[in-house]
Amino acid sequence: EIVLTQSPGTLSFSPGERATLSCRASQSVSSSYLAWYQQRRGQAPRLLIYGASNRASGIPDRFSGSGSGTDFTLTISGLEPDDFAVYFCQQYGSSPPLTFGGGTKVDIK
Amino acid sequence: QLQLQESGPGLVKPSETLSLTCTVSGGSIRTNNYYWGWIRQPPGKGLEWIGSMYYSGSAYYNPSLKSRVTISLDTSKNQFSLKLSSVTAADTAVYYCARMRGGLLGGPSYYFDYWGQGTLVTVSS
Numbered sequence: 001e002i003v004l005t006q007s008p009g010t011l012s013f014s015p016g017e018r019a020t021l022s023c024r025a026s027q028s029v030s031s032s033y034l035a036w037y038q039q040r041r042g043q044a045p046r047l048l049i050y051g052a053s054n055r056a057s058g059i060p061d062r063f064s065g066s067g068s069g070t071d072f073t074l075t076i077s078g079l080e081p082d083d084f085a086v087y088f089c090q091q092y093g094s095s096p097p098l099t100f101g102g103g104t105k106v107d108i109k
Numbered sequence: 110q111l112q113l114q115e116s117g118p119g120l121v122k123p124s125e126t127l128s129l130t131c132t133v134s135g136g137s138i139r140t141n142n143y144y145w146g147w148i149r150q151p152p153g154k155g156l157e158w159i160g161s162m163y164y165s166g167s168a169y170y171n172p173s174l175k176s177r178v179t180i181s182l183d184t185s186k187n188q189f190s191l192k193l194s195s196v197t198a199a200d201t202a203v204y205y206c207a208r209m210r211g212g213l214l215g216g217p218s219y220y221f222d223y224w225g226q227g228t229l230v231t232v233s234s
Contacts, residue, residue, distance in 0.1 A: 032215075032216060032218060035219075044225065050217045050220040051216065090156075090221075092220075097171075098171075098219065100157070103155050
């Protein structure tokens with residue numbers, strides 16, 4: 001089973017700062033099969049990044065994804081008030097076919 | 110614009126079967142290269158994938174839930190459903206339905222691009 005580890009569980013930033021979130025896989029993951037989601041309080045998750053680095057439709061360019069193999073990163077350049085939320089990474093691969101990371105909460109400092 | 114909406118009982122008794130339906134509007138569940146799936150989130154916790162099904166009947170399930178899960182599609186109603194049997198308190202969660210891009214065409218795949226708003230199901234007597 002591929003385990004996705006997102007640590008730390010909470011990161012604190014001031015508005016306007018740059019946030020870098022980590023997603024580490026226990027085994028190599030194809031970049032084509034790595035996605036990132038944002039979940040605001042009380043809402044469903046929203047797709048941000050697919051294929052490790054492709055922004056989903058309507059996602060601002062301050063969100064970017066990078067990485068390969070076992071280490072992937074979501075960067076938010078210039079945090080805006082709506083960006084304070086929980087972020088999950090997700091992979092598709094070996095059994096179980098699909099898993100999510102535990103999430104990182106981006107908090108206001 | 111594609112929209113998904115979950116419906117079903119908000120309270121289920123232990124040992125009974127949880128049944129939810131997702132109604133899709135603004136698009137067809139017979140769309141090539143897209144699966145239709147369920148994800149759940151216990152209160153205050155992370156996301157757990159339950160399973161995904163293609164309109165042809167091909168399906169993937171989370172092995173940890175596979176023995177209790179049935180996902181089915183009704184193309185005539187543009188709906189898909191989840192049944193989870195023998196529920197316990199550990200199955201209490203917000204259940205989301207979502208569309209998943211498949212891998213038929215290669216390239217970036219197996220991500221959820223449209224989600225329902227979610228529905229809370231509590232397992233309690």
